[in-house]
Amino acid sequence: MSLFTMNKVRKTFTNGDMKEEILKGVNLSLREGEITALVGASGSGKSTLLTIAAGLQSASDGQVLFQENNLSTMNQEQIREIRSKKFGFIFQFAHLVPFLTVEEQLMLMLDVSETKLKKDEQKREVEIILQLVGMDHRKQAYPSSLSGGEKQRVAIARAIIHKPKVLFADEPTASLDSKRSKDIMDLIRDITKTLNITTLIVTHDEEMLSYADHIIKMSDGLIMQEAGLNYELKENA
Incomplete structure (x- = not known):
């Protein structure tokens, strides 16, 4: 079932008298419980596509549809509410708050997403999610004492603590x-399937493509190729 759809999405940036079209009418559909990977050279438009899909910036034209909501016609407050309650985000770096423990990082996210849970209920939710990502034994640790892989596990826990779609x-x-990298991708795949989350990943690493249900190759602001199996994309790229 398609949960998220982009129809003829365009993005143009203006710099003085110069206009650059980054996305040139992209159509994209994401299905529940599946991982879609976006690949392509730097400047192909894949990160711009992800940020527009996530409501972090607006499209110049076209529709971004999520659960029958048209993000393209919403104001910033309406989009912010969807982002905080329905979307989760993982970036290259964990961006953890340095003065908060692992447990506190997740408690803060529950407050931001307005889950309206009592503190003891929040703590139980945090414990469950930390067990899921294998970090329950480090819940009182601060970011400075965590390895790179551990920080990313905490970032994943923070991204899913409010049960995003x-x-x-x-x-x-x-x-x-x-x-x-493989450990983190194993975790993202398991979470996607276990929690029936719709996952969109931007990556340069072809080894990570084996984890995706669908692979979309972008070039010059357009989707050039789609594949359900990663070897098809590699052979035809």
Whole structure:
């Protein structure tokens, strides 16, 4: 079932008298419980596509539809509410708050997303999610004492603590070594399937594509190719 759709989305940036069209009428559909990977060279438009899908910037033209809501016609407050309650975000770097413990990072996210849980209920939710990502033994640790892989696990826990419908991941393994990258992708895949989340990932790492249900190759602001299996994309790229 399609949960998220983009119809003829365009994005143009203006710099003085110069206009640059980054997205040139992109159509995209994301399905529940599946991972879609966006690949392409730098400047192909994949990160711009992700940020527009996530409501972090607006499209110049076209529709962005989520659960029958048209993000393209919403005001910033309406979009912010959807982002805080329905979307989760993972980036290349964890961006953890340095003076908060692992547990406090997740408690803060529950407050921001307005889950309206009591403190003891929040603590139970945090415990469940930290067990899911294998970090329950580090809940009182501060970011400075965590490894790169552990920080990213906490970032993933923070992204899913409020039970989002869509998870956006922009180069989530780019700062990690090969082993930790695979561990993180194993975790993202398991979470996507277990929680039936719709996941959109931007990545440069072809080794990560084996985790995706769908792979979309972008070039010059257009979707050039789609594949349900990663080897099809590699052979035809």
